[in-house]
Amino acid sequence: MLLAAIIFAGYTMLVKLKSPAMRMKTFALCTFSLGLLFLAPFYALECWIYHPVVFNPSLMLALLYVGIFSSVVAFLAWNKAITLIGPSRTALIYYLIPVFSGIAAWLLLGEAITLVHIFSMLLIIFGVIITNRTELGIAERRSRKKNELY
Numbered sequence: 003m004l005l006a007a008i009i010f011a012g013y014t015m016l017v018k019l020k021s022p023a024m025r026m027k028t029f030a031l032c033t034f035s036l037g038l039l040f041l042a043p044f045y046a047l048e049c050w051i052y053h054p055v056v057f058n059p060s061l062m063l064a065l066l067y068v069g070i071f072s073s074v075v076a077f078l079a080w081n082k083a084i085t086l087i088g089p090s091r092t093a094l095i096y097y098l099i100p101v102f103s104g105i106a107a108w109l110l111l112g113e114a115i116t117l118v119h120i121f122s123m124l125l126i127i128f129g130v131i132i133t134n135r136t137e138l139g140i141a142e143r144r145s146r147k148k149n150e151l152y
Contacts, residue, residue, distance in 0.1 A: 014093060017084045026081055030074070094130050101126050 020029055055061070083092040101123045107113040 011093075014080075014084060014089045017081055018089050020081075020085075022085075026078055026085075029081065030077055033077070034073075091134065094133055097126055097130055 080092065083095060104113075104115065104119050104123060108115050
């Protein structure tokens with residue numbers, strides 16, 4: 003899991019180097035194709051060792067949901083955020099996933115939101131706000147320093 007986190011961090015930093023001429027959908031197609039190429043042997047090995055998955059309608063709906071929303075839409079939104087606000091500020095959005103997951107569980111599944119959930123969400127939100135303010139303050143100080151040098 004640590005290796006996956008390191009690779010994801012590296013990927014997030016490298017997306018900023020993507021040529022602006024390359025469309026985001028083209029980039030996504032290339033990334034997904036490489037993912038398919040690297041994961042196909044592991045899928046084949048799993049099918050050989052274990053019983054193959056039986057595809058029924060409910061499984062297909064779940065796979066479509068995960069494939070469309072959790073993969074394609076999230077991937078495109080993540081990459082667009084990196085190009086708009088940069089990798090370090092985009093990484094801060096990652097911390098908001100538990101907040102959005104809790105709200106989605108409440109809306110879609112009827113899960114109860116308790117005081118612990120509210121406290122946790124507020125803690126996360128204030129942490130992101132403080133980090134953004136600190137980061138903006140550092141950027142402003144660097145800009146002022148740079149202008150003073152010239």
